[in-house]
Amino acid sequence: MITLIAHAKINLFLDITGKRDDGYHLLETVMQSVDLSDIVTVELTNSGITADCSDPTVPKNEENICFKAAERFFALLGESGGAKINIDKRIPHGAGLGGGSADAAAVLVGLNELSGQPFDEETLLKLAAQIGADVPFCMVGGTKLCRGIGEVMSAEQPYPAVCFLIVKPDFGCDTKSAYADYDRSSVPRRERRAGEYYNVFRAIYQNDRLNAIAERLTELGADGAELTGSGSAVFGAFSDEETAKTAARQFPECFTAVCKPMSRGIIIVDEQLTMDN
Numbered sequence: 169m170i171t172l173i174a175h176a177k178i179n180l181f182l183d184i185t186g187k188r189d190d191g192y193h194l195l196e197t198v199m200q201s202v203d204l205s206d207i208v209t210v211e212l213t214n215s216g217i218t219a220d221c222s223d224p225t226v227p228k229n230e231e232n233i234c235f236k237a238a239e240r241f242f243a244l245l246g247e248s249g250g251a252k253i254n255i256d257k258r259i260p261h262g263a264g265l266g267g268g269s270a271d272a273a274a275v276l277v278g279l280n281e282l283s284g285q286p287f288d289e290e291t292l293l294k295l296a297a298q299i300g301a302d303v304p305f306c307m308v309g310g311t312k313l314c315r316g317i318g319e320v321m322s323a324e325q326p327y328p329a330v331c332f333l334i335v336k337p338d339f340g341c342d343t344k345s346a347y348a349d350y351d352r353s354s355v356p357r358r359e360r361r362a363g364e365y366y367n368v369f370r371a372i373y374q375n376d377r378l379n380a381i382a383e384r385l386t387e388l389g390a391d392g393a394e395l396t397g398s399g400s401a402v403f404g405a406f407s408d409e410e411t412a413k414t415a416a417r418q419f420p421e422c423f424t425a426v427c428k429p430m431s432r433g434i435i436i437v438d439e440q441l442t443m444d445n
Contacts, residue, residue: 169211170278171438174270175309175430176204176259177302178334178396178403180327182367183358184350185315192301192317193347196360198324199266199302201309202332202427206259208234208271210278213250217242223257226268237272237299241279244295245286251279260423262340264397269302270433277307277434293319302397309433326429327363329391329405333412335381336401336423341369346398349373365392369399378402381419388415 177199186194217239219232229235234253242249253275259267276292276299287295289308296303301318313324346369353372360366370378378395381402385393389411390404401423406412409426416424 169209170281170436172208172210172274172278173435173437174206174208174259174267174274174306175201175433175435176270176334176427177201177266177306177309177433178332178401179264179367180365180394181360182369182397183360184368185357187351188317193350194316195301195314195318197314197318198311198327198360199305199314199318200311200327200332201306201430201433202334203430204259204265204334204425204427206267206271206274207256208274208278209254209256210275210282211252212279212282213252215248215250217251217253219253219255221255221257223255223261225261226255226257233268233272233300234275237275237303238279240295240299241276244291245283249279249283251275260336260340260401262342263334263336263401263423264341264343264395264399265334265401266302266306266397269300270306272296272299272303273307274434276303277436281436306433310431311429325362327405329407329429331406331409331412332427332429333385333390333404333406333415334396334401334423334425334427335385335403335416335419337377337381338421339377339400341399343398346372365394365405367395369397370395373399375399381422384418385415388418390415
């Protein structure tokens with residue numbers, strides 16, 4: 169069995185640059201790992217894949233992205249292997265924080281370790297891109313400029329924020345619907361400027377609640393505030409942790425987390441090579 173920390177991500181900058189023939193949207197985004205995380209345990213079994221989660225709103229088994237990750241891993245391995253996956257959920261679902269993608273990345277890393285590392289990082293990243301657009305980044309983490317559907321990554325200079333306050337209201341945003349809204353919109357391309365926080369989806373939504381959270385974060389001392397992913401979480405970038413913690417108390421009706429930037433996406437914390445008989 170292996171236990172892994174799967175870190176959330178925020179999008180410091182996010183714009184859409186086009187659309188592929190297969191329907192996938194092309195992105196330009198700067199992603200940052202933060203220390204808000206799920207705990208994922210993976211165990212090899214004789215046959216069958218199960219995926220369970222502490223959050224009852226997260227799909228289980230075949231509908232869970234982790235099930236898909238395990239299925240694709242064993243297919244590439246050429247074996248009909250089995251795995252038992254459990255997710256201790258701390259990253260809010262439907263927030264744009266990449267929780268599902270991070271969990272899937274952890275499953276790939278965990279299965280690779282348990283199987284004796286049959287695949288190098290390059291192969292795992294290619295496999296990750298087949299599972300979800302954010303999965304490759306969530307595997308490596310840090311601060312990356314991501315293009316394509318998110319799989320073309322290059323190192324980016326970290327933003328100067330010491331910490332981030334994440335605020336998620338009591339509703340989520342559906343990613344598929346968000347991209348459909350973009351296709352119906354006429355929001356122009358945004359030229360990226362160094363250190364700028366921007367998210368095309370907030371420009372599309374024009375949601376009063378999300379805008380109010382972002383404005384309140386800047387009033388409370390954030391150097392910048394923006395939506396992450398397709399929402400609904402908003403983050404504020406703060407230059408000191410105490411100011412961020414004080415600001416968090418101003419959102420009692422929301423999920424809040426004061427997070428520090430991380431240089432890695434998936435971290436293995438415990439490994440015990442066993443087979444469940």
